[in-house]
Structures are given as structure tokens and as C-alpha cells.
Amino acid sequence: MKRFPSVLWLTSILLLMLPVAWAIQVGSPAPDFTATDTFGKVHHLSDYKGKFVVLEWHNRDCPWTGKHYYSGNMQRLQKEWTQKGVVWFTVISSAPDAEGYVTAEDENGFVSKMDASPTAVLLDPKGDLGHLFGAKTTPHMFVIDKEGVLIYNGAIDDKPTPHSADIAPAKNYVQAALEEAMAGRPVSIPTTRPYGCSIKYAGTGGVWPK
Amino acid sequence: MRIVRHGCSKMAETVLVPLLVLLFSSSAVCKLDKNADTHGTLQLISENQFAEPGHKFWIGLRFTLEKGWHIYWLNPGDSGEPPKVNWELPAGFRAGELQWPAPHRLEHPPLTDFGYEDEVLLLAQVNPAAGLATGGGNTVLAADVEWVVCREVCIASHKRVTLPLAIERGAPKVDPNWRVLFERTRAQLPKPAPLNWKSTVLTEEKDFVLSIETGASEANATFFPLEELQIEDAAPQRASSTRRGVRLTLEKSDQLLKPIKNLKGVIVLGNNRAYLIDAPVFHNKRGTSS
Numbered sequence: 265m266k267r268f269p270s271v272l273w274l275t276s277i278l279l280l281m282l283p284v285a286w287a288i289q290v291g292s293p294a295p296d297f298t299a300t301d302t303f304g305k306v307h308h309l310s311d312y313k314g315k316f317v318v319l320e321w322h323n324r325d326c327p328w329t330g331k332h333y334y335s336g337n338m339q340r341l342q343k344e345w346t347q348k349g350v351v352w353f354t355v356i357s358s359a360p361d362a363e364g365y366v367t368a369e370d371e372n373g374f375v376s377k378m379d380a381s382p383t384a385v386l387l388d389p390k391g392d393l394g395h396l397f398g399a400k401t402t403p404h405m406f407v408i409d410k411e412g413v414l415i416y417n418g419a420i421d422d423k424p425t426p427h428s429a430d431i432a433p434a435k436n437y438v439q440a441a442l443e444e445a446m447a448g449r450p451v452s453i454p455t456t457r458p459y460g461c462s463i464k465y466a467g468t469g470g471v472w473p474k
Numbered sequence: 475m476r477i478v479r480h481g482c483s484k485m486a487e488t489v490l491v492p493l494l495v496l497l498f499s500s501s502a503v504c505k506l507d508k509n510a511d512t513h514g515t516l517q518l519i520s521e522n523q524f525a526e527p528g529h530k531f532w533i534g535l536r537f538t539l540e541k542g543w544h545i546y547w548l549n550p551g552d553s554g555e556p557p558k559v560n561w562e563l564p565a566g567f568r569a570g571e572l573q574w575p576a577p578h579r580l581e582h583p584p585l586t587d588f589g590y591e592d593e594v595l596l597l598a599q600v601n602p603a604a605g606l607a608t609g610g611g612n613t614v615l616a617a618d619v620e621w622v623v624c625r626e627v628c629i630a631s632h633k634r635v636t637l638p639l640a641i642e643r644g645a646p647k648v649d650p651n652w653r654v655l656f657e658r659t660r661a662q663l664p665k666p667a668p669l670n671w672k673s674t675v676l677t678e679e680k681d682f683v684l685s686i687e688t689g690a691s692e693a694n695a696t697f698f699p700l701e702e703l704q705i706e707d708a709a710p711q712r713a714s715s716t717r718r719g720v721r722l723t724l725e726k727s728d729q730l731l732k733p734i735k736n737l738k739g740v741i742v743l744g745n746n747r748a749y750l751i752d753a754p755v756f757h758n759k760r761g762t763s764s
Binding site: 290325417 | 552553554555558582583584585587620622624626627628629630702703728729730731
């Protein structure tokens, strides 16, 4: 009851201020975060210094997310890049009762059924992680380099449709950013408009329509 | 009127349905257009009751949406996607560019989209060739439309809408059912800004300050950007009246990494007067183009 509570107070006040006030800029260090995955393991971004980290905002019931999962595209990317040492976090920021909200158990079932291979799925029902990064849509993608600097913020590719037929002809921005960064080159397209469904954050009335 | 419904069409035939059947026999995972009329209807309508060779006329895609549901403008804002239209017109008919009425801000913090609720008509002017034969019964104009309708959830939809229309000579006859809707919609189309207006943007650290001189003080203004990633769509736009117009403070997008030369978009002033503007961007103080 001496120093801790005041630190906590300050943190919560800062967190409350986050949604609009804080910008996260490509080229700047990504904010460290603490988040819990579907197996109860706690992850800090700072644990992964020295590795590339991908954040993928996810809502399985969103048609644009469905496009990349039911075609197997997202799983292919996850597999390819985690095999190359990338840490891949799928993040679910849907509020309880909102579209896309899942329990840890349900999500683990989904991951295994879909043959997905993220490093972990982070559950963010309060939206803290989403607000910290300014995540807007599903799928909204972020890439962080080995030094912890944000190097990509935007869409998964350049075809903002919900149709799987548009995957093959699309330019995949995440793929391109990782390839360039791993080859030691600057990311040529570091920001794009993240397409998709809005993230169903707590407090946004993001409940299922009746 | 023949309506073809494509339920989950493109994916259905390939990978989606087999996978779904395999994995989620009863779940609501596939929210694609199983029923294109869910949460609204789409019609293709004509202002005139018949087409006259050599005379342009207006047709429109009329979306009527259930309460709480919306579709998107050309630039959808933070999420969503605008409708995509592929015209299928008979020989001798040409459609002009799709005309979008000024959108509305659809705010669901922390995000803001740009789009339409309730009812909207997307317009196109059709030009039937002067040499078209008349009196041969109805010809059919059609549009293959893909759109996304959202409330808190989004439904991808796909429908082919058709419009049977006779080709006749004589003075155009306006369809009384649609007269008001077409007139009202045309009034909502952004007009090119008058040549004597002056629109400029000063760039500050966090904001763009857009000044528009219309010649008279303007009480309010809302800006809808045509380019992505220039301004923060959800940020409040602070308008202040000036003697000869209005000044609007627009927060820069977090994702804007390079200076921009122009801010292009639709400005909506009092009484829903909508104009297209393309304002050059200057660095504050120095007055040099950035």
C-alpha cells in the first residue's frame, strides 16, 4: 500500500487516456505491452527483443477475416513466418457479448480446427492492447522489428474485399514488409489503410444485432 | 424483375463451403450473402419511364437499409468498403461514372466511418445512342453489385439487379414514384467548388488547418477526405467561422509519414451544401508548399 497503488493509479489513468490521445508511428518504438494468451501465459513485447513480431487483429466472424482464414491464407503466412523465427500474435479485442468474442478454450479449438499456427492468441476483451496500438479493423496488421521498432501498420494486402478470389492477385504487405526487413532493407510500403470490420471494442455498443 | 442471388458465391464453389461443412456445420461463420436482402434492399431504378435515343437520363442504385445498418462511401473511413458496381448494359447504352451523394459521419468510438444510413441512391447518367431502334419491347439494364452492409457486424452482399426499360421517342416522362428521390439525391451530390473560392491548408505539428473562403461567414463545416491515411477519421473536426468562410482543424493521421501536397475531399457546409475541394498544403509560417 505504499508505492504500488499510486503507480497503478497512474497506469490506469494513462490507459484511460489512450484511445485517442496516443499515436503510434511507424519508425518509432512499439509500446511494450503485457497480455495473456489462451493458455494463460503472459507475454510482454519486451520478451521478444531480437525477434520480429507480427500482430494480427482477429474476429473470426468478420467476412474480411474469414476471407483470409477459410482460404488458408492467414495460416500459410503464420506457418511460413513463425518457421523463420517470427513471433506471431493473433489478437482478439472483441468485448464480451460482441461479435468475435471467444473464450480461451473456444479459440484453442478454432486454432486447431483451422490449422492455424500463431505463436499465441492474445485475449484482449477490455481492448487495452487494441487501443494501445490504435488497431481499427480485423484484420489490422502490425510488424515490429528486432529492435522493437514498428515497421508496418496497415492492411494485410492491397485488395480490400471479402472475397478469397482476390487473395492470389493481391500484393501482401505483411509478407513484403517481413521480406524487406529481414533482408536489411527499409520497408517500402510502411503504412496502408487497414481494411475490414471495425473492431468490436468494449463500450462501442458492439453487441450482436437482434 | 429477375434477381439472381449469389450466396457466398465465389468462395462457395471453391474452398469455403467444403471447409465450412467440414468444420462448422451450424455456425454463423460465413456471413456472406446467403440472403442479399438481409438488413436492406437494393433496387435499380430509372428517373424516366423510358429511354429516348440520344438523350441522357439518370438511373440509380437505391439502397434502403434497416434501422441501424449502414453502407459506405467512396472512402469508407476507418472500416468497411464501398459498393462495387459492374454495369451490364445493352448495346448502345453507356453509363457515366457513379455519382456519390455527400456521406455522413458514422461514429462508433474509437472509430468513424463515412457512409449512409436509411436510404441512399447512387446515381449514374446513362447515354443511349442516337441510332437505337425504338418500339421493340423492353430492353434490360443490369448491375452486378457487391457491397457490405454493417451495423455492429458486417454482411458481405452480392446481387444482380435489373431494370426493364422501353426505348421510345418523345418527351421524357419522369417516373412519379422516383421524381423526388432523384431530385433530392442530385442536390446532395458534391458540386465543384466555385472558382472564386479559396481553399488552403496550413500544416501544423499534429493538425492540418483547412481554410475555405466562400465569400461569406460559414457557421459549420465537415470534411470528408477522398484520400486515405491523411487525417484521423475519428478525430473531432473543430470548425471556426471566419469573416469570409470557415477554418477547420483536422488531426493528422498517425499513419501519415510523408508531407502531402494536397488535401482532396468533400466539404459539407451549412444546409448540407456539399462541394469538392482540392486544397494545396503549406507549411505553417514559411508559406512554402510541403
